[in-house]
Amino acid sequence: MSNNNNIIENDVKNNTNQNSNKNVIEVRNLGKKFDVENKGLLFSKNINPDAVFSDNHDGFVLKDVNLDIKEGEFHIFLGASGCGKSTLLNIIAGFLNPTEGSITCEGNPIVKPGPERGVVFQNADQAIFPWLTVYKNVEYGLKAQGIKKAERKPIVENALKLVGLQDHAKKHPSELSGGMKQRVQIARSIASNPKILIMDEPFGALDAQTRRTLQDEFIEIWKKTGKTILFVTHDLQEAVYLGQKISIFSASPDARIITQVDVPFDYPRNLDDPVISEFERKVHEKLEEAINIHKDKNIDKSALSA
Numbered sequence: 001m002s003n004n005n006n007i008i009e010n011d012v013k014n015n016t017n018q019n020s021n022k023n024v025i026e027v028r029n030l031g032k033k034f035d036v037e038n039k040g041l042l043f044s045k046n047i048n049p050d051a052v053f054s055d056n057h058d059g060f061v062l063k064d065v066n067l068d069i070k071e072g073e074f075h076i077f078l079g080a081s082g083c084g085k086s087t088l089l090n091i092i093a094g095f096l097n098p099t100e101g102s103i104t105c106e107g108n109p110i111v112k113p114g115p116e117r118g119v120v121f122q123n124a125d126q127a128i129f130p131w132l133t134v135y136k137n138v139e140y141g142l143k144a145q146g147i148k149k150a151e152r153k154p155i156v157e158n159a160l161k162l163v164g165l166q167d168h169a170k171k172h173p174s175e176l177s178g179g180m181k182q183r184v185q186i187a188r189s190i191a192s193n194p195k196i197l198i199m200d201e202p203f204g205a206l207d208a209q210t211r212r213t214l215q216d217e218f219i220e221i222w223k224k225t226g227k228t229i230l231f232v233t234h235d236l237q238e239a240v241y242l243g244q245k246i247s248i249f250s251a252s253p254d255a256r257i258i259t260q261v262d263v264p265f266d267y268p269r270n271l272d273d274p275v276i277s278e279f280e281r282k283v284h285e286k287l288e289e290a291i292n293i294h295k296d297k298n299i300d301k302s303a304l305s306a
């Protein structure tokens with residue numbers, strides 16, 4: 001283990017005690033390969049089949065993935081584009097099944113989506129209903145669960161307040177900014193009171209300033225609700241700004257979580273603080289090591305320049 005590792009891991013021990021020690025998610029020796037028969041589908045999704053089914057590996061995008069996510073933790077997945085972050089997140093959400101290995105949520109095998117796992121997608125336009133008002137979008141999941149109207153009202157109102165949209169309840173998505181639409185998505189997920197909030201680059205499509213505002217707001221939401229957060233990003237700065245624990249992926253094929261870093265700073269964090277910049281540099285080195293594990297591969301290193 002390098003010195004850098006020691007610094008990071010020693011600092012961490014002082015900072016993780018606010019979370020319980022209970023694992024919400026456990027992933028053991030998980031592997032995922034996509035069905036070769038889907039090759040045609042890959043073309044239609046703009047995915048290069050050769051990147052997935054090249055001759056020098058047996059088709060596993062993820063291999064031997066092991067992971068624990070603790071209750072209340074703000075947990076980040078960080079890795080190069082195409083390494084399998086969304087694939088693992090979709091397995092945790094229950095949208096995809098693993099090819100091998102096991103995955104549980106509070107001890108129960110994950111085989112399909114469940115109310116204890118709320119999902120927030122990158123593109124709010126594809127996730128919220130344009131024909132429903134903000135209020136009705138947030139209410140939607142509760143209605144689907146059969147919760148009575150009178151009981152729904154305070155839940156929706158609280159969720160809207162939490163994301164600062166209480167004065168926009170009657171608007172339709174077309175009347176909202178990108179950041180506001182993302183707030184609707186977050187409110188909708190939180191209204192269903194999931195144990196864990198699963199977020200795939202939720203602020204990736206926003207401009208830099210809106211993104212920072214939502215990041216700050218979201219830290220407050222996390223603190224108030226105490227939810228477990230699983231947050232995918234390929235932006236190193238975002239990872240260091242938000243996360244308590246960062247799981248770094250090696251590159252695909254056969255990607256796995258190669259190292260984990262605990263972030264030993266309180267919130268709000270100032271990325272200009274030299275101590276935090278130095279920490280960010282060390283995480284950058286770890287990310288670079290992880291990405292370079294497959295030196296022969298032509299890998300998108302965009303996470304390194306974030």
Ligand SMILES: Nc1ncnc2c1ncn2[C@@H]1O[C@H](COP(=O)(O)OP(=O)(O)OP(=O)(O)O)[C@@H](O)[C@H]1O
Binds near residue numbers: 042084
């Ligand atoms: N439905 C699918 N069928 C076959 N292969 C897929 C499918 N979805 C993703 N892949 C492949 O799996 C690999 C991992 O993709 P994934 O979307 O999980 O990466 P990612 O780390 O989320 O990337 P990004 O940062 O660009 O979002 C890629 O090689 C991708 O082409």
Ligand SMILES: [Mg+2]
Binds near residue numbers: 085086200
């Ligand atoms: Mg992705």
